[in-house]
Amino acid sequence: MSDRLAHSCENCPVAWENFKNLSDIEIKLVNENRYEASFRPGEILIKQGSPAASALFLSSGMAKAYVEGPDRNNNILDIVLPSSLIIGPGVHIDDRYAFSVAALTNVQTCFISFKIINQLIRENPEFASGMIKDLSMKSLIAHKKLVSLTQKKMAGRLAEALLLFSDEVFKRDNFDIILTRQELGELTNMAKESVVRILKELDSLGVIKSDCSKIQILDKTRLRMISEKG
Amino acid sequence: MSDRLAHSCENCPVAWENFKNLSDIEIKLVNENRYEASFRPGEILIKQGSPAASALFLSSGMAKAYVEGPDRNNNILDIVLPSSLIIGPGVHIDDRYAFSVAALTNVQTCFISFKIINQLIRENPEFASGMIKDLSMKSLIAHKKLVSLTQKKMAGRLAEALLLFSDEVFKRDNFDIILTRQELGELTNMAKESVVRILKELDSLGVIKSDCSKIQILDKTRLRMISEKG
DNA sequence: GTCATTCATTGATAAATATCAATACTTATT
């Protein structure tokens, strides 16, 4: 992890949408209290339980947000991409991060002191409102995830994960999945062996082509059906 | 469901904590745009998917918040008690309720137009901040629920639910559980028959006494252990 | 009070999924 200060928020192409609600003076404040850092794959950006002092943004790369359960069992909550605010809900409650974040690729990040964020919430109602929208959106996603994990069977959950990568993360139909089978299991709540078996099954059905880390979606309509039918 | 306007927010003993951040004029505004309604057990206060115009508070009674999955499978998210804000996260996003709420007992409610809430968010930074805290707290609870539902086995999940009733809802060790076995299953993500079997098992272990709707916790330490060990 | 309906319980069985063990394959390191 190497530190340096670079670029500027004013014209950042991957700035958080809510920063558009800030005045020039306010965005300058953010910019002056911003620290860049870069991470390599596997390195931990945020550790669950540690004191939460900053909000985090990726300027490039991908990371995973996950909760560590008892017995080293993890649940991957989300694949984190640039432009999205990473701020554990615990920050507003008990000053602790409620989940961990680890780099999946090389990652460039900006840390912005939570003091500044808090000040902006109090000074700029539009910004506060944007923060509420952001939290609400994440809450909605969490609801969906809960229903998916509890009501769908393995094939449906894995299909959903593949669609996440295709539609949201890579925005293409063939990609190098950046998660191991173990991690895919942590995302979809199943054992790594089950991930392997269901990938193979989807492959033999002709819905996808799966060769180690390379995934190609052949029949997206069918994959969507499997995802929805559970 | 009968309507009438009564009491007043100014000295409501079960007012939402965040209303304490409002000025006299603001609380008056809330009070003037408030409608009371009462419901009987089973009646639906909020229907998932319907247009979201109001925030809801219980002034007395208990309700269940639940998401309706495909195929009439429900997940009970939470038991709702007085003093807590009920406002689907969808309200800030797409003006739809993201979950349903149904009365478990006779229930007195206050509906407060979301327009007013939104206005207060923009005019009163402390109130906005309180709203962010509230959303964050709910988000934290959702994380915990996710981990619990995916990583614990049935006995652990049911033990957790019993502790919820004992510690949060009734604040006593013997109570008339207000959920059917079916609903207990929707809360803990298991079949109603499994609920019956595990209650029986906990009973024969001497941890609880379970007789239809009457539950008595005999060994809370042990119950907590079962809940934590999974 | 009687009937109908929902709710609770039980046992038997089936389905879903995890675990274990062995092996092959990759990747990084010396």
Add this chain to the structure above:
DNA sequence: AATAAGTATTGATATTTATCAATGAATGAC
């Protein structure tokens, strides 16, 4: 290149949990 460590795959098996079917108990409607 040889070794080691993590990763992927496969088959066999065990565990967990749901489903089905039958019955009794409780509750509400008339």
